[in-house]
Amino acid sequence: MMKMFKFSLQKVLDVRCMIEDAKAIEMKKSQAEIIVNKQALTKTQCEKDSIIAKGKAGSEPGQITLHSLHNRSDYVDQLTSKIIDQGTIVEKSEELAEEKRLSLVEASKHKNAIEKLKEHHEEKFRKKLNQDVSKIENEVAARISSRKTEK
16 A cells, blocks of 8 residues: 655645735735726716816806805815825735735745755655665565576
């Protein structure tokens, strides 16, 4: 009966694979968050540009009151503040995504180290198994040869 290869650190490798998968999911979530935050920033910027464009288009004398101009100015200021805040949020989410990417890279390195160790052990096992098979084959050949010489 032929021996099967059993890696003594298989459970460690399995855990490292799970950790890597979890970190990959975290990274994907943070990338999705970046996209959502950038879309919100773009939406706010477009809204501000639209308000400014409406103000320029309707700037004929007598159409705009001082009160509406003041309200529009306050709204543009609020949008500008919101754009700055959203830009900060985008930067923070990008930094977080980079941290998660680095964490994933580190987890992958740990997993790959265990996988290489497994490959090395498996290769040693196969070499030993091949040597054992060759040894058995040589013994069988020697027995057959000695029986032929006895007859």
